[in-house]
Amino acid sequence: MDLKNYTNEYEESNSEEEMLWKLLYPKTAQTTFFLEIFNATLSSFGCVGNIFIMVIISQWKNLSSGAAFMASLALADLQSIVFDGFVYELFPLSGFNLTLINRWLCAILNYVSNLTTSVSIWVTALFSVDKCLAVLFPFKYKELGKPKICIIATIFANIFLAIVLSPALFVFDLNVEKNECSVSNFEFVSRFFYFKIRMPITIAAISILPISVVLICTVTTLFKLRLNMRKRRNQRESSQANVSARDRLDKEITRQMLAVCILFCVxxxxxxxxxxxNYGSEMNTVYEQAVFNLRDKINSILTTMLNGCNLFLYLIFGRKFRADFKRLFWKSENE
Structure with missing residues (x-):
């Protein structure tokens, strides 16, 4: 298909429903457009931030599984931002929507977008498990906490989520009359199964379960760290300098875990x-469609923030990471 002709068709063939809610609710339409611009800008910063994380961690020596999870999470976040921020926000703003080219791209791109976002969520949960095990079993962790653990766990997470989200490949279809890519094909998967059975399973798999894992592991880690700090204060024979250094390190880890947990869960x-x-009910009125679009843009921004904020958390709450980040620019300026 010729790109110029496709772009012209896209600009001239907006659905009547979309034009109607924009005309009836102009303030909502303006707010939605502003949120799209903001999300595309936020996505750009998120991409750069995740690249910086991977560059910094690649310079570390003797990586543990925890450091490998940081790099894996940055890669997963980067992939998620590329699809959610660029394919679904920036490209449509420029008048080109890849999901409207044909039904196959419509289904595949939606599936990959959901998959990359879900993988990012689960890598975050696995990273919290890794840090929890490191605190609970420090000696065993030094022996077994290798990068291959991260690779194996990430592969299993990808396979599990690919299966859970697979119905999206069959229900997303291109509606030529409305000029939109949406859940509209129930030839292979019934409407009842998709909305009443698949929906609760998906919410549990990509929201409830990983959030629970992060909460449990973070609370356990914090509790164990506080116990360790109390024990060290009671050890009079230890060097005061070493105790202070370890206390500062424990506090730094505690602040990082608190920040990541609170932001992730919120x-x-x-x-x-x-x-x-949005997806638990069908749209029957123009007002519901306007609200749907507004909520959808807000949700996209939340996802982008989730995938693009780790660099700032690492810089604020991580002394070592902050030093390596500064050193990265210092070396660049002196080369």
Whole structure:
């Protein structure tokens, strides 16, 4: 298909429903457009941030599984941002929507977008498990906490999520009359199964379960760290300098875990609520369609923040990471 002709067709063939809600609710339409611009900009910063994370960690020596999970999470976040921020936000703003080229791209791109976002969520959960095990079993962790653990766990997470999200390949279809890519094909998967059975399973798999894992592991890690700090204070024979250094390190890890846990849970809970409100019921009025689009853009921003904020958390709460980040620019300026 000729790109110029496709772009012209896209600009001239907006659905009547979309034009109607934009005309009836102009303020909502303006807000939605502003959120699209903001999300595309946020995605750009998120991409750069995740690249920086991978570059910094690649310079570390003797990587543990925890460091490998940091790099794996950055890669998963980068992939998610590329699809959610660029394919679904930036490209349509420029007048080109890949999901509207044909039904196959419509289904595949939606499937891959959901998969990359879900993988990012689960890598975060696995990273919290890794840090929890490192605190609970420090000696065993030094022996077994290798990067291959991260690789194996990430592969299993990808396979599991690919199976759970596979119905999207069959229900997403291109509606030529409405000029949109949406859940509209129930030839192979019934409407009842998709909305009443698949929906709760998906919410549990990509929201409830990983959030629970992060919460449990983080609370356990914090509790164990505090116990360790108390024990070290009571050890009079230890060097005071060593105790202070270890205390500072424990506090640094505690702050990092608190920040990651709170932000992850707040964004994921908010996103899950919006997702349930949007896709748990059908749109029957123009007003419902306007609200749907507004909620969808807000949810996209929450997802982008979830995938693009780790660099700032590492810089704020991680002394070593902050030093390596500064050193990266210092070396660049002196080369």
């Amino acid at each position: 964004l994921k809970v908010s996103g899950s609520v919006i997702y349930k409100l």
